[in-house]
Amino acid sequence: MKVLKMWNQISLVKQIAVGLIIGIILAVSIPEAAKSLTIFGTLFVSALKAVAPVLVFFLVMAAIVQHKKGQQTNMKSIVFLYLLGTFLAGTVAVIVSFLFPVNITLTESTQKLAAPGNAIEVLQKLVLNMVDNPVNALVQANYIGILTWAIILGLALKNASDTTKTAISNVSDAVAKMVGWIIKLAPLGIMGLVIASITENGLKSLLGYGNLLLVLIGTMLVVALIVNPLIVFINVRQNPYPLVFKCLRESGITAFFTRSSAANIPVNMELCKKLGLDKETYAISIPLGATINMAGAAITISVLTLAAVNTLNIPVDLPTAIILSVLAAVCACGASGVAGGSLLLIPLACSLFGIPNEVAMQVVAVGFIIGVLQDSFETGLNSSTDVLFTATAEFKKRLKEGENLSINRTAIADEPTEQVVNS
Numbered sequence: 001m002k003v004l005k006m007w008n009q010i011s012l013v014k015q016i017a018v019g020l021i022i023g024i025i026l027a028v029s030i031p032e033a034a035k036s037l038t039i040f041g042t043l044f045v046s047a048l049k050a051v052a053p054v055l056v057f058f059l060v061m062a063a064i065v066q067h068k069k070g071q072q073t074n075m076k077s078i079v080f081l082y083l084l085g086t087f088l089a090g091t092v093a094v095i096v097s098f099l100f101p102v103n104i105t106l107t108e109s110t111q112k113l114a115a116p117g118n119a120i121e122v123l124q125k126l127v128l129n130m131v132d133n134p135v136n137a138l139v140q141a142n143y144i145g146i147l148t149w150a151i152i153l154g155l156a157l158k159n160a161s162d163t164t165k166t167a168i169s170n171v172s173d174a175v176a177k178m179v180g181w182i183i184k185l186a187p188l189g190i191m192g193l194v195i196a197s198i199t200e201n202g203l204k205s206l207l208g209y210g211n212l213l214l215v216l217i218g219t220m221l222v223v224a225l226i227v228n229p230l231i232v233f234i235n236v237r238q239n240p241y242p243l244v245f246k247c248l249r250e251s252g253i254t255a256f257f258t259r260s261s262a263a264n265i266p267v268n269m270e271l272c273k274k275l276g277l278d279k280e281t282y283a284i285s286i287p288l289g290a291t292i293n294m295a296g297a298a299i300t301i302s303v304l305t306l307a308a309v310n311t312l313n314i315p316v317d318l319p320t321a322i323i324l325s326v327l328a329a330v331c332a333c334g335a336s337g338v339a340g341g342s343l344l345l346i347p348l349a350c351s352l353f354g355i356p357n358e359v360a361m362q363v364v365a366v367g368f369i370i371g372v373l374q375d376s377f378e379t380g381l382n383s384s385t386d387v388l389f390t391a392t393a394e395f396k397k398r399l400k401e402g403e404n405l406s407i408n409r410t411a412i413a414d415e416p417t418e419q420v421v422n423s
Contacts, residue, residue, distance in 0.1 A: 019187030023194030044189025059283035062172035064154025089295035090328035093302035193257035255383035289386030296378030297342035
């Protein structure tokens with residue numbers, strides 16, 4: 001009990017670091033024996049994925065029910081930042097691909113995978129997901145459908161009795177508490193996921209795609225450490241890096257290993273709570289971000305498409321490249337919040353250059369080969385940016401309202417306190 005008490009006094013980030021180190025040591029020293037511990041990673045990700053749809057549904061519904069007339073939210077600003085960040089990420093990916101062109105060895109076509117035919121098909125799917133059966137939306141973790149029905153039900157209950165509103169709020173708080181319990185198991189989960197990643201047989205095959213991975217990961221680091229901080233600075237006029245690093249540390253690390261924006265929703269909700277953000281806003285913006293805020297996906301689509309273009313010696317001019325950035329942003333917004341979701345949208349971008357679907361699907365197959373690292377970095381960027389832009393929009397609003405707010409002090413705080421939030 002004494003050891004457990006001491007362990008609980010350590011911050012979650014440090015606990016995860018310990019789990020990370022132990023996982024690496026076990027995977028390198030005793031890989032065969034360590035494989036049995038991967039069950040902890042599977043259980044952790046499964047628990048997050050299971051609770052996330054229920055959490056989103058009740059949090060959004062409770063936020064709508066409790067919303068007071070005339071109270072302003074930051075959703076317009078957040079959605080704008082999501083779309084801007086995704087577009088800029090695609091643009092940076094195009095520029096980097098022009099500066100460092102990459103050739104790829106096309107592999108066997110992934111015949112069993114069905115890619116959407118065009119951008120209209122992607123948008124149609126998004127609209128149809130909005131009117132999906134609400135029970136099915138919860139079961140299938142269709143977050144667009146969950147958000148839609150939660151908002152509709154919340155609006156329908158606006159005039160409900162105070163007792164009903166209190167009951168909904170209590171259920172929302174209870175689910176959030178369950179999430180807190182699951183997140184406390186993150187060190188064990190990360191340890192299992194690290195072991196699974198290191199002991200994977202496919203790691204050797206990554207060596208043949210070193211240049212492609214270098215361009216992909218390098219572009220994502222440029223966006224995470226230069227472009228996104230610049231967006232934050234323009235909005236809040238303060239040093240953005242404490243907030244950027246906190247989001248990368250507390251959201252990006254878990255997303256890196258779970259490789260699922262959807263599974264990382266509960267982690268992001270907890271981080272928003274720790275930052276003292278408005279619950280009515282982040283209850284909607286975080287699950288929405290897991291669906292439409294896809295900077296990493298835009299990078300993956302742009303880089304792999306231009307790698308195929310370069311391999312096939314197809315000439316590309318600047319206007320076409322800019323169109324690719326827009327198309328990548330649109331496609332990325334349709335990427336599902338699961339591992340590898342962006343890869344199946346590559347054929348849409350390839351079609352812009354007249355690349356046949358058979359060849360485009362070979363590019364998708366290359367994406368799956370390097371997916372161990374590509375998808376991990378992509379999800380880490382996507383998910384951490386959800387919190388980053390949600391916080392940026394709210395901090396900008398508070399500064400406009402005259403609050404003497406220091407985002408640096410807010411970002412380095414371990415616990416949410418009114419003193420820190422309003423400092």
